[in-house]
Amino acid sequence: MIPITSLKLLKHKALLDRLPKDHPQYRYIYDKWRQFESGQVGEANLEYYLKRAYLDSPQFLNGLRFEHQSAFQIDWLLLDLGYRIILEIKNYTAPIYFDPHSRQLIRTKAGEKEVFPDPLLQVDLQYAQLRRFLDEHNIEQLPTFTAAVFVNRNAILELQDYPNRHRILTAQALPSFLEKIARKHPAKISPSRNQEIVSFLRNHHQEAHFPVLDRYGIKWSDLIKGVPCPACTRFAMNRIRQRWQCPFCNERSSDAHLPVLFDLALLSENRITNKLAREFLGTASPEVIKKLFQRAPLIRKGNNKGAYYKHVDLIKYL
Ligand SMILES: [Zn+2]
Numbered sequence: 483m484i485p486i487t488s489l490k491l492l493k494h495k496a497l498l499d500r501l502p503k504d505h506p507q508y509r510y511i512y513d514k515w516r517q518f519e520s521g522q523v524g525e526a527n528l529e530y531y532l533k534r535a536y537l538d539s540p541q542f543l544n545g546l547r548f549e550h551q552s553a554f555q556i557d558w559l560l561l562d563l564g565y566r567i568i569l570e571i572k573n574y575t576a577p578i579y580f581d582p583h584s585r586q587l588i589r590t591k592a593g594e595k596e597v598f599p600d601p602l603l604q605v606d607l608q609y610a611q612l613r614r615f616l617d618e619h620n621i622e623q624l625p626t627f628t629a630a631v632f633v634n635r636n637a638i639l640e641l642q643d644y645p646n647r648h649r650i651l652t653a654q655a656l657p658s659f660l661e662k663i664a665r666k667h668p669a670k671i672s673p674s675r676n677q678e679i680v681s682f683l684r685n686h687h688q689e690a691h692f693p694v695l696d697r698y699g700i701k702w703s704d705l706i707k708g709v710p711c712p713a714c715t716r717f718a719m720n721r722i723r724q725r726w727q728c729p730f731c732n733e734r735s736s737d738a739h740l741p742v743l744f745d746l747a748l749l750s751e752n753r754i755t756n757k758l759a760r761e762f763l764g765t766a767s768p769e770v771i772k773k774l775f776q777r778a779p780l781i782r783k784g785n786n787k788g789a790y791y792k793h794v795d796l797i798k799y800l
Contacts, residue, residue: 483798484545484687491518493694496745500705507698524573524633525557535657537664538563539673541680549688554611563669566626570605575636580644601630602646621679627663689799693751708764709738739763743778747793752800754791
């Protein structure tokens with residue numbers, strides 16, 4: 483299944499919420515998070531334009547990722563009854579020059595030049611990989627088109643020298659691009675078959691393995707421990723008579739530990755141990771943790787000393 487909110491984003495947020503602001507890596511991780519977030523917003527905004535096109539019976543998949551030979555991810559895949567379209571979404575700002583010889587994009591921002599790979603090379607590679615995947619699962623091929631969509635209104639696309647410019651689009655140009663293809667490709671499969679294929683693809687989605695602490699070389703000991711107060715957000719609440727109590731604003735709560743468990747699941751690739759929970763909930767007793775676990779949306783895995791817990795909201799992905 484494809485998560486509604488990107489797990490990569492959620493993991494970054496969980497990490498930032500517990501990383502001290504003066505940590506040497508904080509700024510870098512924060513910038514990464516912002517970058518992923520704006521990418522996600524760009525992809526989500528595109529849905530509006532996708533759904534404005536008059537098409538037969540289209541199905542849309544956002545963020546589909548497979549691990550097949552090598553891993554590949556498709557920003558948007560449109561599957562209709564007579565054709566398919568793969569879209570690579572870019573959220574770049576500032577003037578971008580498309581160099582037809584180097585197959586690179588050159589962005590000039592505040593006098594500085596930055597180079598990006600040609601998105602059409604990326605999306606064509608995705609198509610080759612998708613083709614192979616469909617073949618191996620005996621799914622019928624349909625004429626498939628690829629394009630890159632620049633969703634940021636402030637991007638100025640310098641395409642004058644670029645021979646494939648008809649496949650470089652702005653979001654506003656997308657509906658008519660789709661309709662043109664749809665007109666030339668009448669239905670070859672039934673709506674129910676198309677639905678079946680979409681379900682198959684969705685079920686084969688694989689989340690990227692992204693252990694966020696390892697990725698940035700952050701240690702568990704670098705993180706802020708404790709249960710934050712749901713009212714004033716300060717660390718940390720005390721456990722008093724089977725409830726959490728905030729020493730700053732006196733807020734009391736019986737379930738303030740639940741978001742902490744979800745964050746620990748994100749930070750540990752969904753492998754929460756009793757010891758880890760003890761450390762982060764600030765409770766010395768394994769028995770207290772056991773009781774909290776029993777009433778939390780967690781599933782026990784492994785046995786005895788190797789026991790750990792998985793959060794049910796993440797079990798489909800991690
Ligand atoms: Zn408080």
